[in-house]
Amino acid sequence: MYIYDDFDRTLVQERVREFGDQVNRRLSGELTEEEFKPLRLMNGVYLQLHAYMLRIAIPYGTLSSDQMRMLAHVARRYDRNYGHFTTRQNIQFNWIKLKELPDAMADLARAGLHGMQTSGNCVRNVTTDQWAGVAPDEIEDPRIWAELLRQHLTLHPEFSFLPRKFKVALTAAAHDRAAVKIHDIGLRMHRNGAGETGFEVIVGGGLGRTPFIGKTIKPFLPKRDLLSYVEAIMRTYNQYGRRDNIYKARMKILVHELGAEKFAGEVEEEWQSIKDGPLALDPAVVADIAARFRYPQYELLADNPSELARAREDNRFRLWLDNSVTNHKVAGYAIVTLSLKPEGGPPGDATAAQMDTIAELADRYSHGEIRVGHEQNLALPHVAQRDLPTLWRALDGIGVATPNVNLISDIIACPGLDYCSLANARSIPVAEEITRRFRDLDLARNVGPLHINISGCINACGHHHIGHIGILGVEKNGEEYYQVTLGGRADDSAELGTILGPAVPYAEIADVVEDIATAYLELRARPGELFVDTVQRVGVDPFRERVYAAR
Amino acid sequence: MPLVKAGRIVEDRFVRVVDDAPVPDGAAAILPAARFLADAHELVLRQAPIGVVWPNDRKVAELAPYLDWIALVALVFPNFRDGCAYSQARLLRERYHFRGELRATGQILRDQCLFLQRAGFDAFELTKAADAPAFVAAVQRYSVFYQPAADGRASTLTARLARVPQHSPS
Numbered sequence: 001m002y003i004y005d006d007f008d009r010t011l012v013q014e015r016v017r018e019f020g021d022q023v024n025r026r027l028s029g030e031l032t033e034e035e036f037k038p039l040r041l042m043n044g045v046y047l048q049l050h051a052y053m054l055r056i057a058i059p060y061g062t063l064s065s066d067q068m069r070m071l072a073h074v075a076r077r078y079d080r081n082y083g084h085f086t087t088r089q090n091i092q093f094n095w096i097k098l099k100e101l102p103d104a105m106a107d108l109a110r111a112g113l114h115g116m117q118t119s120g121n122c123v124r125n126v127t128t129d130q131w132a133g134v135a136p137d138e139i140e141d142p143r144i145w146a147e148l149l150r151q152h153l154t155l156h157p158e159f160s161f162l163p164r165k166f167k168v169a170l171t172a173a174a175h176d177r178a179a180v181k182i183h184d185i186g187l188r189m190h191r192n193g194a195g196e197t198g199f200e201v202i203v204g205g206g207l208g209r210t211p212f213i214g215k216t217i218k219p220f221l222p223k224r225d226l227l228s229y230v231e232a233i234m235r236t237y238n239q240y241g242r243r244d245n246i247y248k249a250r251m252k253i254l255v256h257e258l259g260a261e262k263f264a265g266e267v268e269e270e271w272q273s274i275k276d277g278p279l280a281l282d283p284a285v286v287a288d289i290a291a292r293f294r295y296p297q298y299e300l301l302a303d304n305p306s307e308l309a310r311a312r313e314d315n316r317f318r319l320w321l322d323n324s325v326t327n328h329k330v331a332g333y334a335i336v337t338l339s340l341k342p343e344g345g346p347p348g349d350a351t352a353a354q355m356d357t358i359a360e361l362a363d364r365y366s367h368g369e370i371r372v373g374h375e376q377n378l379a380l381p382h383v384a385q386r387d388l389p390t391l392w393r394a395l396d397g398i399g400v401a402t403p404n405v406n407l408i409s410d411i412i413a414c415p416g417l418d419y420c421s422l423a424n425a426r427s428i429p430v431a432e433e434i435t436r437r438f439r440d441l442d443l444a445r446n447v448g449p450l451h452i453n454i455s456g457c458i459n460a461c462g463h464h465h466i467g468h469i470g471i472l473g474v475e476k477n478g479e480e481y482y483q484v485t486l487g488g489r490a491d492d493s494a495e496l497g498t499i500l501g502p503a504v505p506y507a508e509i510a511d512v513v514e515d516i517a518t519a520y521l522e523l524r525a526r527p528g529e530l531f532v533d534t535v536q537r538v539g540v541d542p543f544r545e546r547v548y549a550a551r
Numbered sequence: 552m553p554l555v556k557a558g559r560i561v562e563d564r565f566v567r568v569v570d571d572a573p574v575p576d577g578a579a580a581i582l583p584a585a586r587f588l589a590d591a592h593e594l595v596l597r598q599a600p601i602g603v604v605w606p607n608d609r610k611v612a613e614l615a616p617y618l619d620w621i622a623l624v625a626l627v628f629p630n631f632r633d634g635c636a637y638s639q640a641r642l643l644r645e646r647y648h649f650r651g652e653l654r655a656t657g658q659i660l661r662d663q664c665l666f667l668q669r670a671g672f673d674a675f676e677l678t679k680a681a682d683a684p685a686f687v688a689a690v691q692r693y694s695v696f697y698q699p700a701a702d703g704r705a706s707t708l709t710a711r712l713a714r715v716p717q718h719s720p721s
């Protein structure tokens with residue numbers, strides 16, 4: 001947990017006051033909607049189909065139990081008793097009234113939460129591995145660097161009116177859980193020959209209507225240079241990024257049009273003139289930020305305590321344990337994922353009552369800490385293994401222990417036509433229907449790890465390009481159709497999916513997914529071969545033949 | 552369109568010269584970039600102050616050789632969502648050490664004034680008359696700044712450093 005100091009608290013409060021004033025000027029007509037729009041967006045306020053939506057940042061996915069209680073309070077007091085966790089470590093409230101927004105923000109600020117830069121053409125919430133600080137495979141805690149970046153890029157006077165939105169992600173683990181290659185800037189920590197850690201800098205990734213996998217422009221950047229190098233990238237983008245066409249305005253287009261090498265050259269030149277200036281990081285400043293991260297006092301415990309062995313005899317517990325519980329870097333502890341993908345439910349939603357209970361369970365079993373991942377699930381990061389059976393019963397009691405993490409029903413979906421004014425088609429009901437088709441978890445387990453991503457339009461908020469199965473809502477003669485891609489992935493071998501065939505109507509999309517799963521079971525070389533690996537080996541043609549044979 | 556400098560509404564002493572109209576003798580004048588560059592060698596010898604309107608898609612490095620003789624650079628915000636000129640302003644101040652008047656022109660709202668000031672602007676042609684009296688409050692809204700910029704305000708990077716010795720190991 002990063003604990004705010006006076007500077008952080010003051011800044012958030014000043015921001016809330018400023019926004020309150022802007023809302024009043026809008027309500028009195030002093031500001032036109034056109035003028036108000038970029039201001040509200042920079043505070044996380046969208047105008048959706050039916051109401052204003054408020055998006056709150058959960059920096060690097062770490063939440064305290066008190067912050068979770070505050071989210072529950074906001075859901076109850078200003079919304080319809082629930083909130084929606086997104087793919088970018090944010091939470092959205094869908095039904096907030098404009099005139100109540102300043103109050104909701106003031107309440108959130110009391111818990112150190114805010115909506116700053118969660119939308120608009122500015123630097124968005126810096127995301128990272130949701131298991132940062134507890135994953136056994138990381139070389140150090142990336143959140144310290146994420147926090148330094150967050151601060152540096154918050155209300156940055158030069159970069160608050162960029163050509164387009166700007167996303168930064170960071171990981172320090174061997175396995176990339178932050179999808180760094182699909183961000184404007186992706187940072188990957190490595191250790192060099194001298195034993196120092198630093199950053200591989202990847203730029204120009206992104207999905208949307210023109211998807212690109214990012215390119216490495218700096219294999220190893222020393223830590224002291226993190227802020228100056230990012231500043232040089234941003235300055236290059238702010239000056240040369242296109243502003244004439246919204247669809248060509250993301251940095252990925254600039255990188256693509258210039259070529260990664262030329263882009264890297266521009267950045268390098270800019271960086272050389274600022275790298276030894278005030279942005280060079282003093283180790284004492286880094287240490288000061290690091291000191292504000294609080295870590296639990298772990299007990300000395302052994303792995304696999306007797307409580308666990310006994311509880312394993314219960315079949316339901318064992319299934320959950322094998323599916324939703326992951327190794328922790330400290331012996332005797334575990335990381336527990338809470339599935340927000342119940343059968344027939346909208347992915348990523350949590351009710352106020354669930355949030356309150358999760359906060360209480362975090363206090364009791366996870367040192368008061370909760371994590372939010374880009375897969376739209378939550379996690380309790382510091383659970384003693386002996387507590388797992390009791391915790392499981394409590395989680396099961398509130399419906400967040402479905403053992404489907406990473407399985408076919410653990411679907412990532414954007415809000416789609418139910419909320420979003422840009423949508424071509426619904427996303428949530430498609431996800432709900434697929435979870436019903438795979439309610440038989442024996443079947444889902446047999447299919448194994450498989451990520452479905454659904455976007456309601458080409459803007460790709462559901463990251464369909466990198467879904468093992470990607471589903472994109474399109475419109476055909478006023479009807480909802482879906483285009484399916486196979487073989488996308490966001491991991492180290494990041495890849496964009498390949499189109500399976502002609503789009504199919506709403507009524508058939510769940511059948512198509514079932515057919516794909518059946519085809520995979522026939523096509524895989526052996527039971528352990530992952531879906532994506534099968535697609536990579538055989539290509540999409542055999543899938544196409546099977547899926548379209550009957551259509 | 553009120554011009555605000557040092558927190559106050561002031562008279563604009565510069566006259567704008569369009570395209571190839573004659574430059575008025577003895578009066579402060581602002582010229583378009585192309586015109587300025589064409590006649591730069593003569594213009595910098597003038598007695599009266601000279602200013603230039605610099606478009607937001609042209610490198611300010613081109614202007615660097617003349618900065619010592621220029622009294623004013625006007626940068627352009629074609630609309631308030633276009634933030635190119637923030638980078639130009641910082642480069643003029645921090646890289647090329649321009650000490651003259653740096654004026655923000657185009658579509659400027661009070662909500663941007665603090666960012667503009669931090670980027671190095673010291674003169675603001677505000678779009679709305681009502682924003683002029685609100686200017687001082689707008690640039691004083693914040694007391695905490697996470698990053699150093701062109702305005703010399705202390706950032707948390709240095710403020711935090713100052714308190715490091717008092718940190719008790721916990």
Ligand code: SF4
Nearest residue numbers: 414420423456457461
């Ligand atoms: S992908 Fe399209 S439909 Fe879905 S949330 Fe984004 S803009 Fe809306």
